[in-house]
Amino acid sequence: MADTTSTTAAAPLTTADGRSLKAALATAQSRAKRRALFLVLPLFLFIVITFILPIGQMLHRSVKNDGFSANMPAISAWFAENPAGTEPDEAAYAALAADLQAASAAKTIGVVGTRVNYDMPGTRSLFTSSARKSKDFVAPFKESLLAADAKWGDPALWGVMRQVSKTYSGNFFLAAVDLARDADGKIIRAPEDRRIYVSLFVRTFFMAGLITGICLLIAFPVAHLLATLPLRYSNLLMILVLLPFWTSLLVRTTSWIVLLQTQGVINNSLVAGGLLSEENRIQMIYNQTGTIIAMTHILLPFMILPLYSVMRPIPPSYVRAARSLGATSWTAFRRIYLPQTLPGIGAGALLVFILAVGYYITPALVGGASGQLISNLIAFHMQDSLNWSLAAALAAILLGAVLILYWLYDRLVGIDNLKLG
Amino acid sequence: MTAKTGADRFVEFDHVQKSYDGETLVVKDLNLTMPKGEFLTMLGPSGSGKTTCLMMLAGFETATHGEIRLDGQPINMVPPHKRGIGMVFQNYALFPHMTVGENLSFPLEVRGLGKSEREAKIKRALDMVQMGSFINRRPAQLSGGQQQRIALARALVFDPSLVLMDEPLGALDKQLREHMQFEIKHLHESLGITVVYVTHDQGEALTMSDRVAVFNDGRIQQLAPPADLYERPDNSFVAQFIGENNKLPGTVEEISGDKCTVRLDDGEIIDATPVNVSQKGQRTLVSIRPERVEFKPEMMPEGAHTVDATVLEVIYMGDILRVVLRVAGSDDFVMKMRNTLGQTRLAAGQKIKVGWHPQDARALDPI
Numbered sequence: 001m002a003d004t005t006s007t008t009a010a011a012p013l014t015t016a017d018g019r020s021l022k023a024a025l026a027t028a029q030s031r032a033k034r035r036a037l038f039l040v041l042p043l044f045l046f047i048v049i050t051f052i053l054p055i056g057q058m059l060h061r062s063v064k065n066d067g068f069s070a071n072m073p074a075i076s077a078w079f080a081e082n083p084a085g086t087e088p089d090e091a092a093y094a095a096l097a098a099d100l101q102a103a104s105a106a107k108t109i110g111v112v113g114t115r116v117n118y119d120m121p122g123t124r125s126l127f128t129s130s131a132r133k134s135k136d137f138v139a140p141f142k143e144s145l146l147a148a149d150a151k152w153g154d155p156a157l158w159g160v161m162r163q164v165s166k167t168y169s170g171n172f173f174l175a176a177v178d179l180a181r182d183a184d185g186k187i188i189r190a191p192e193d194r195r196i197y198v199s200l201f202v203r204t205f206f207m208a209g210l211i212t213g214i215c216l217l218i219a220f221p222v223a224h225l226l227a228t229l230p231l232r233y234s235n236l237l238m239i240l241v242l243l244p245f246w247t248s249l250l251v252r253t254t255s256w257i258v259l260l261q262t263q264g265v266i267n268n269s270l271v272a273g274g275l276l277s278e279e280n281r282i283q284m285i286y287n288q289t290g291t292i293i294a295m296t297h298i299l300l301p302f303m304i305l306p307l308y309s310v311m312r313p314i315p316p317s318y319v320r321a322a323r324s325l326g327a328t329s330w331t332a333f334r335r336i337y338l339p340q341t342l343p344g345i346g347a348g349a350l351l352v353f354i355l356a357v358g359y360y361i362t363p364a365l366v367g368g369a370s371g372q373l374i375s376n377l378i379a380f381h382m383q384d385s386l387n388w389s390l391a392a393a394l395a396a397i398l399l400g401a402v403l404i405l406y407w408l409y410d411r412l413v414g415i416d417n418l419k420l421g
Numbered sequence: 422m423t424a425k426t427g428a429d430r431f432v433e434f435d436h437v438q439k440s441y442d443g444e445t446l447v448v449k450d451l452n453l454t455m456p457k458g459e460f461l462t463m464l465g466p467s468g469s470g471k472t473t474c475l476m477m478l479a480g481f482e483t484a485t486h487g488e489i490r491l492d493g494q495p496i497n498m499v500p501p502h503k504r505g506i507g508m509v510f511q512n513y514a515l516f517p518h519m520t521v522g523e524n525l526s527f528p529l530e531v532r533g534l535g536k537s538e539r540e541a542k543i544k545r546a547l548d549m550v551q552m553g554s555f556i557n558r559r560p561a562q563l564s565g566g567q568q569q570r571i572a573l574a575r576a577l578v579f580d581p582s583l584v585l586m587d588e589p590l591g592a593l594d595k596q597l598r599e600h601m602q603f604e605i606k607h608l609h610e611s612l613g614i615t616v617v618y619v620t621h622d623q624g625e626a627l628t629m630s631d632r633v634a635v636f637n638d639g640r641i642q643q644l645a646p647p648a649d650l651y652e653r654p655d656n657s658f659v660a661q662f663i664g665e666n667n668k669l670p671g672t673v674e675e676i677s678g679d680k681c682t683v684r685l686d687d688g689e690i691i692d693a694t695p696v697n698v699s700q701k702g703q704r705t706l707v708s709i710r711p712e713r714v715e716f717k718p719e720m721m722p723e724g725a726h727t728v729d730a731t732v733l734e735v736i737y738m739g740d741i742l743r744v745v746l747r748v749a750g751s752d753d754f755v756m757k758m759r760n761t762l763g764q765t766r767l768a769a770g771q772k773i774k775v776g777w778h779p780q781d782a783r784a785l786d787p788i
Binding site for chain 2: 315317318320321322323324325326327328329331332335336339340
């Protein structure tokens with residue numbers, strides 16, 4: 001054995017029967033590889049179908065809206081041929097009239113009107129009513145259309161139509177950050193009364209940050225107790241921590257309503273105890289306070305568990321060593337204990353913040369007007385206004401913000417240090 | 422005893438008791454006085470109370486009763502960080518998020534030392550354990566032995582006069598452990614520090630200590646220099662716990678001053694030194710070290726009693742020959758012979774007579 005290896009040291013290694021060692025290794029491992037692939041495949045497909053595809057669809061929808069371009073092909077073509085700022089000529093009006101007739105016949109004029117209405121409120125009826133009269137339009141179409149409704153001469157309307165005629169545009173993202181395009185296509189701030197999204201984003205991130213902070217303050221001592229108490233006490237405490245997980249989210253939120261409402265348990269007790277007069281009952285729910293209290297309660301376990309998993313393996317000898325080396329208990333905590341819990345703090349904070357930013361049901365139930373988060377508006381655009389593209393754009397911004405946060409965390413703390421349990 | 426100076430009573434345990442649950446005492450009435458500069462080892466099986474004593478001295482446990490004094494001052498109420506005691510922990514407890522240099526800098530920073538002074542002390546401490554080039558490493562990048570040295574350097578860097586060590590070599594392999602024993606011993610000698618060392622390894626205790634306190638059941642069974650402990654154990658527990666030992670149960674036949682004879686259970690008479698027996702007729706357990714057993718009549722003192730023995734097995738161990746004998750009905754009597762050139766070779770089945778100097782056979786309390 002020894003002499004064969006020494007003589008063939010320079011040549012590629014072969015197995016005993018002369019096959020290439022690399023090929024033999026590949027054959028030997030291929031079975032294991034195939035089996036591994038087979039085991040992972042269902043999960044991979046599941047993730048593609050339920051996660052990657054819907055998110056891709058959502059991102060796609062945030063930039064694509066063919067409500068106008070698909071149903072008004074002629075005028076869309078005219079916009080494409082003529083640069084912005086071109087005065088609409090007879091050809092344009094002719095195309096518009098043809099499109100209106102076609103859309104009216106295909107009964108798609110509602111879709112077109114709605115699409116224009118997103119960017120210029122109050123125009124939906126212009127399209128529907130003009131479509132009804134479209135059979136009567138005759139050349140010259142400009143006069144005919146203007147006779148039907150003088151608004152057709154409005155340069156602003158033409159500007160908006162030029163914008164919406166593009167199947168793909170970033171206009172929904174502009175709208176999501178309170179911006180718009182004017183008739184010339186320049187980006188301007190949205191009208192005062194329509195600037196709601198930026199302030200809502202700010203409020204969402206502020207409240208998510210606040211909830212994360214409160215969760216951390218409450219969770220840290222609890223997790224420390226969990227990690228240091230004797231087993232039988234810590235088990236009991238762990239059950240108390242996990243108890244909310246076993247209760248329906250709706251039940252927990254409703255119980256907060258029972259507790260916090262103006263005629264609720266807390267207010268009643270305060271009034272009965274003479275601490276509060278009847279007319280000064282505190283408004284603790286259907287506002288930001290309610291959202292913060294209920295969401296802190298619901299998200300607390302997500303902070304406690306990662307903290308606990310990081311604290312449990314820290315032996316008490318570290319703090320003892322620090323004390324014996326001359327550190328006060330505060331210094332030992334700050335310089336020795338706290339830095340070692342950072343991966344848990346990071347993981348918990350990231351988890352709670354990301355969950356809080358996209359939280360929907362609790363703010364919807366207890367948030368009132370001032371406690372609404374961006375997710376509630378996304379739901380509104382999905383369900384009520386049916387402006388899915390705007391909803392998608394808002395969601396995409398939220399997703400982007402979370403990804404940036406994740407990236408920042410990776411840069412500052414390192415994702416390898418994340419410990420979730 | 423009345424004119425003891427402060428240096429002779431550097432560490433003092435005065436009737437110290439400790440209970441965790443209010444029902445049982447983990448430490449029962451501990452009295453211990455250590456002079457400055459001594460290397461004292463607390464030796465005992467696990468659960469004997471030795472670590473609890475160390476933790477009370479360090480300030481992590483409070484004494485239920487009694488007073489602990491350091492340099493004459495009661496320290497029961499002094500928090501650990503104000504005691505100024507260096508400590509080496511079993512698992513080293515090096516701060517994992519700090520480099521070696523930062524670990525050593527920590528005790529100096531909390532004492533408010535300036536940067537240049539800190540650096541000088543860190544360098545000196547690291548050189549002391551030959552780890553000067555490791556200053557920028559993290560503990561995780563060091564081997565067990567290296568971590569051990571750093572832990573030692575960290576406990577010494579702020580010049581404490583008392584250093585506690587809680588089984589510091591427990592996690593090292595045998596060879597490294599023996600090497601570190603000498604290194605710690607040398608550091609103790611060159612720095613003139615007082616060391617309280619806790620271990621359950623009797624070899625370690627004998628090698629390193631000025632005095633050893635053998636703990637069992639919450640009490641100090643014997644507090645003596647290693648040689649005394651090994652050669653003159655006070656009671657059966659100490660005799661059993663330290664080193665190998667032959668036990669011969671019997672009854673005191675005759676006693677006069679520092680000599681006695683004991684009748685073994687099969688009727689044979691042996692010589693012994695009375696330790697825990699005072700009168701004729703008492704039950705006793707005679708303990709003899711295997712290397713003090715002789716089988717050549719010329720090596721035994723004049724008129725010594727001998728006992729019949731049958732060789733059961735001779736085990737060749739290189740430096741010694743280990744002979745297992747049947748003596749007085751028991752099959753586990755061991756004799757150790759030096760493997761010298763002219764040594765008589767015994768064979769299994771051979772019948773011999775064994776004897777010993779009376780001071781090597783100690784009549785202890787029966788167990």
